[in-house]
Amino acid sequence: MNYAIDDLILVMKTTKSAICVGLDPFLDKIPDLFIQEGEKLFGKTLSGASYAILKFNKTVLELLAGKVAVVKPQFSLYLKYGPEGVYAFYQTISYAKQLGFLVIADAKSNDIDSSMEGYVQGFLGEAEVSDKKQKVFNADFLTVNPYLGSDSYKPLKKVIECYKKGAFILSKTSNKSSAEYQDKDLDGYHLYLTVAKDVSSYFSDMKGENGYLAAGIVVGATMPEQIKIIRKSFPGLFFLIPGFGAQGGDIDALKYAFSKNIGFIVNASRSILYSYLDLYRDLGFEKAIIKSCEDMNEKVNSVIKW
């Protein structure tokens, strides 16, 4: 079968890029010209902020088109600016898809029954209004938090089949306090590993033509040892790897994650979007974005046989 995860692998191979650029808007880091344009039009308001974010994202997307295959807007950083911010999130996804990117909605959604369906239909599928179905955010993948168990996975199967979408379920996150629960021994098995095992078995009937299940997992680049263990135990899981760059994740994690048909996509946000404030402060923000993206592609490609 051909699933969204197979499309992902295909565009990665086409662009020769295994990175996903995190569209994480921070008003204090976005270049002034966008902020000022937003303020000029809407004042120092949530609308002004959302306008600046959207304009910045569009510029970033235009700069990166063809260089990376996937972007990942972080939902919370748009939600922060209210319905206007969520509108910028929506427009960002729409523009990204217009330019040919695949989009991961990073909302770490979780709930049960019809509530989880709400997230899945909204972010990935369609909403029904009377007898008329319509696309909403129309992202390609959604991140999902497993704390509520497989009730949160159930609605995913339908969008995977009907709409060719996918999901990444949190297994081992990149943050320090992820150890508090995820590393605990659960009847002889770490929680993060139990989640990986369960995802692997829950979606076992949905294996794509590249050898990966239609739903993958999230494992942090800061967790190389855990990546090694999961890769070995569950070769059918595709990894979304955050925490590279700004959070200190290193290249070993990617070596362990690499497998037939790549096996992972690695996210970078601040280290690309805002490198003009830091590593490439001598370049303008546009050149800095392109340069840091190329650096990242090169670094990541050192562990990949395409």
Add this chain to the structure above:
Amino acid sequence: MNYAIDDLILVMKTTKSAICVGLDPFLDKIPDLFIQEGEKLFGKTLSGASYAILKFNKTVLELLAGKVAVVKPQFSLYLKYGPEGVYAFYQTISYAKQLGFLVIADAKSNDIDSSMEGYVQGFLGEAEVSDKKQKVFNADFLTVNPYLGSDSYKPLKKVIECYKKGAFILSKTSNKSSAEYQDKDLDGYHLYLTVAKDVSSYFSDMKGENGYLAAGIVVGATMPEQIKIIRKSFPGLFFLIPGFGAQGGDIDALKYAFSKNIGFIVNASRSILYSYLDLYRDLGFEKAIIKSCEDMNEKVNSVIKW
């Protein structure tokens, strides 16, 4: 200290109601007149759906004002209709607060660092645009998923102190598959109990004047045994209890949850909002909502000494 949790207890005592009405919009259940009004104005669109939802919610809020103290809009069921739906969520909160309700934003948020801050600032606190801070959704409480560990709790402390807000962290959820991880033995302690213990210790420096910590936990009404254990082990935790009514939770759960200054608030959504389709199909939807709300108050009050 006086925290948002103390305000909650005060309004519960004032209204003599320990219930929270879940504002869970389902287009196939909302009375036709609202749906038709939405369609007439905006067609069978996401805007039409969102308009119908908001109008219905406003009517519900007017009917319930003074009868219950707290409402809990379920974020996913608004998000499902895109930015327009999120705007209806925003307007619902705003109108609820105008009418004197306290509002729990049920978004089961979770993330790390600045991303978690995004949720907390957006749902509860303020967003900063240039040097100007402004309220966004301005709910009073947020539900939070603990899978990422205490990194997800960190930004809560600030809004608890600066904005007099609160949170309920998922411990034992009401759904069947909650057992998959939450009931696992973690180094001799169930995961749900470990979460309760950690919340209890993380917020131990924020004890309100009614004896409860500024952040409480979510435990399902379908889990009476677990409620009994948590209440005994962690008397400082206030409970948000979903799963009563439609999901089959029973009165024993509330008996175990009850403590000094009540100790819990119990949610009902469909069994109140849509009782005109079911138990009270002979009444119009307005009378049915009032009647089922009174029934629920009576039932819950049978275990409470005010």
